Amino acid sequence: MRPYRVGELTPLPGHWDGLSDTSDGTNGPLRYLVHRDQRGNVDGIANLRLPWSSTADKAGTLVVEALEATNPTAYHALWSVLIDFDLTKTVVAPGRPRDEPLRWMLTNPRAMRITRQSDNLWARLLDVPLALTRRSYDTPGELKFTIDGDRMCPADNRTWRLRADGASVTCVPTSQVADLTITIPALSSLYFGGMSAHDLAYAGRITPHTDGAVGQLARLFRIDPEPHNSFGF
Template sequence: MTIEIRPITRAEATEYLQVLPYVNGFPQEEPEPSAWYAGRAVNPPQRKATPEQLDQYAESLLTDWFRPQAAFVDGKIAGGSAIVSVELTLPGGRQVPMGGVTSTAVLPTYRRRGLLRKIMTAMLDDCRERGEFLAGLSASEATIYGRYGFSPATFQHRWEVRRTDVAFQTPFTDPGQLELVDGAEAAVVWPVLHEQVRAVRVGEVSPLPGKWSGLGDGALPADGSGPAYHLIHRDAAGEVDGAAIFRLPWSPDPEHAGELQVEAFEALNQNAYRALWGLLLDFDLTKRVVAARRPVDEPLRWILTNSRALKLTRTRDNLWLNILDVRRALEARTYSATGALVLEVDGVSWALDASPDGAACTAAPGARADVSLTVNELGSLYLGGVRASEFRDAGRITEYTAGAVTRLDALLRPDRAPHNAVGF
C-alpha cells in the first residue's frame, strides 16, 4: 500500500469532494444534541450532493483561502481535509491569522490506517509555513482531535423560554426602531454588523467568503423548519445596531407547536439587545422561544423577573484551538493582570512576563517551572474560556509553585467569556 499526502489539483477536485460527509451523505456530526442547532432533531438530515452541486463545489474549491490536502492510497483519494484562512479575535482586540481545519474525513473502508494523522500533520505544517501560529476547528466528535493538539476553547448554550414566563425586570423604552426586512437587505446588514462585533468579541472568527450571500434566496430548508425571517434594530440615528434571524416551524405535535427558533442574534448595545429579545420573546401566536449558538454568559437571564424561566437545554464545545507557536501566541494577546510565570509546555519552559498592555515570552531552558501543562490545556486556556484551576483539579496541570495556578487564572481571564457565532 502506497500512501501520499499532498494538495489536490483542479482535476482531482471532484474525487476529493466525494470523500467528504457533506457531499457523500455520511454522518458529519456525532448523534448527540448540538447547541448550534435550534431544532428538535439531533442533527439536520444528510443528503448526497447532486452532480450539479458537485460541479458547483468543484468550481469554487481551489481558492487562496481554501487549502485542501488529500490522502492518496495507491493513487486513489481515500481521505481529505482542508485549511481555511480566517482571523481570530484575541484578548486585547488583536485579530490574528488562524488556520481553520474543515472538511475532514476518511472513507470508512480506509480507516484505522493512520491516514488522518498524516493529513493533520501536513495541514499543521502548512499553517506553520504560512506564519499561522494558531489552528482551530469545530470537532464532530470529542475524542478525535485531542491527539493532534486541539482542545476546546469556546462553548455555546442552547436554551428555551416559555412565552408565558417572560417579563423584564425594569421598564424599557426603545429609543430606536425594530424592522422586519427581506433576505436581500439582511444580507447587506449582517456582514457590517459582524465586523463590528468581532472587533470587540474575544474568540470571534472572520466569516468565510459568501457567508451571508444566501440570505436573500428565499429557499426553504430541507428539514421542514420553514422560511427564515429577518429582524433588525436601528438606533435613534437610523443605524443598524442589532439583528436576528428566526424561524416559525410548523409541527403536528401540540407540544412543539408555536415554537419560535432563533438561529442568529447580534446586538451592539443594551438597547438593541433588549428591544430584539423583547419582540422575539413576545411574538404573537407563539408559546416557546428556542435560541441556539448562545454565549455561556448570556445576560438575558438577569433581565427577566423570573430567572428560572430561561432553561438550558444543551451545552456544546465550539471552537477548538491548537497552539502551533507558544511564544508568538502568548505575546499576541493582552492579559487581565500584571505578573510573571514560567510555564512548562510539553517539556519546554517559557518565561511569560504579562500585563494589560501585552507580554514578552522567551524560552527559559533550565528555569524552574511554576506550572506544567501540555499544548492541549494551553489551547483551552488561551482565550480564557476555561480556568487553569479546573485543569489542576482534574489532574491535567501540575502546580510547582504555590498560588501559581491562581495567578495564571488572573492573567488569562477576560471580562466576558469568549464566544464565536460564525463557523467554518
C-alpha cells in the same frame, strides 16, 4: 461583532448568500429584526422562524437562528421582542454563547434551560511565545511555566517566563524555577480565555509548584465575556 468578542472569525465568502425569506418545508419563512441606534446605524440583528405545526399542542415555538448586538441596548431590545412574541410558548435559540445575558433579563431566570451543549471553537498552539505575546491580558502579572511532552513542536518544551503589563507582553525562555507545569492541550484551552485553570489542574493537566500559581494563571488568561464563535469554521 468581531472586535467585541474573542473567538469570532471572518466568515468565508458567500457565507450569508443563502439567507432568504421563503419557506423551508415546515420550518417556516425566515424573518429578520434589525435594531438601529439613534443615528440610524445598525447595531443589532436577529433572524427568526415560526415553524409550522399540524397540532395545537406543538404550536407556538419560535426559533432564533441568529442574534448579534454590539451593545446592551440593542441586545435588550431584540430579546424583548422575541420573548414577548404573540402566541409563542417556547423560544429555541441554537448556537448561543455559554454566558448568555438573557437569563438575567427574565423575571424567572430558571425558565431558561440549556438543552444541548457542544464545542464550536478549538485551538492548538504551535509557537508558544508568538501566540502568548499576540494576545492581550486584562490583568498584569508574571508567571513562569514549563511545557513538556509536546511531540509535534518540541521547541515549546522548556520553561517560559510570561510577563504582561498593559500593552507590553513578553514570553521568553528562562532558567528560573517554574511556578507550574502545563500540557500544551491545557495551555491551548486557556488561550482564548474561557477555560477554567482550576478544572484543568484538578484534571491533572496543570501541576502547580508554588502557592497561588493556578490562581495567577487563571487571572492572567481569563476574559469577560467568554469566547464564542457564532457560525463555525
